[in-house]
Amino acid sequence: MFPLGAVLLPGELLSLQVFEPRYLVMIEECTAYPDRMSFGVVLISRGQEVGGGDERTAIGTAARIVSARPVAGGRLLLDCEGTQRIRVERWLADAPYPRAEVAPWPDERSAIGDGVIGLLDDRVAELGEVYGELARRRGLSAPVFPALGELPGDAAAQTYGLASRLPLGPADRLRVLSAPGVGARLEVLADTVEDVLAAARFRLSGLETGR
Known part of the structure; x- marks a missing residue:
């Protein structure tokens, strides 16, 4: 999971510059296998993006990694695309990076009001x-x-x-x-x-x- 100070919507593109060691490890593991090229993005409701100790929302979006390229200073540039909405069922220990049990949340039946x-x-x-x-x-x-x-x-x-x-x-x-x-x-x-x-x-x- 990648908590951010922004909300990613399904279908939206997202560029990230990754530099924290915990997230570099996470992306390395995500890109190690073709079927794991994604992570969850949720909004930080309180706290900071860097360093942990933040409070996170329970609704987010799965982000598919489109490209990952290293840049100077040991940083990584990611291009991602939001794929589907997810709901966090349970947060796990941040070991070594934020993790959670999540489930897809497809659109529920919802009538469109007149006008x-x-x-x-x-x-x-x-x-x-x-x-x-x-x-x-x-x-x-x-x-x-x-x-x-x-x-x-x-x-x-x-x-x-x-x-x-x-x-x-x-x-x-x-x-x-x-x-x-x-x-x-x-x-x-x-x-x-x-x-x-x-x-x-x-x-x-x-x-x-x-x-």
């Missing part, structure tokens, strides 16, 4: 407009946030794909990952985008007031 996709798309479109104006005022390129139906894959992949492209913090990303199924995840996304949108509107109003 939730349209509501989500509307909020994402408005978020793009507000972020675009904020970027313009700062001389930056405007971000592009896609509509749900513009993303590849099935409904589950689209919900995770959208979440990975939005400016969500770790807590909101964990809420998305923890939603039991697609319908619930859409509701969480609509709520979190509304919160991000409110914060963006506030920042924009501050810029307008300060003119």
Whole structure:
């Protein structure tokens, strides 16, 4: 297991620079056999990434190692891809690295509420407009946030794909990952985008007031 200060979503790419001896040992063992080229990623809810002694969430994502290459200083650069959601059933002793008994957590049946996709798309479109104006005022390129139906894959992949492209913090990303199924995840996304949108509107109003 690799506890981080970030949330990895299924289908998302993750690059890591590994330098702690315990994780170097873990990656060496993961890459020793073709059928063990993965590890679990969970969010650190309290504490630091380096040194241990952290508190960890029980929901995470399995990360498949795509490439591992050594760099100067005995460090290792990893490119990984989130594959499936997992649930931690029991944490084991960190000997010599974090370990846990985990189980896959596939999407549960979850009804999609009437109008939730349209509501989500509307909020994402408005978020793009507000972020675009904020970027313009700062001389930056405007971000592009896609509509749900513009993303590849099935409904589950689209919900995770959208979440990975939005400016969500770790807590909101964990809420998305923890939603039991697609319908619930859409509701969480609509709520979190509304919160991000409110914060963006506030920042924009501050810029307008300060003119």
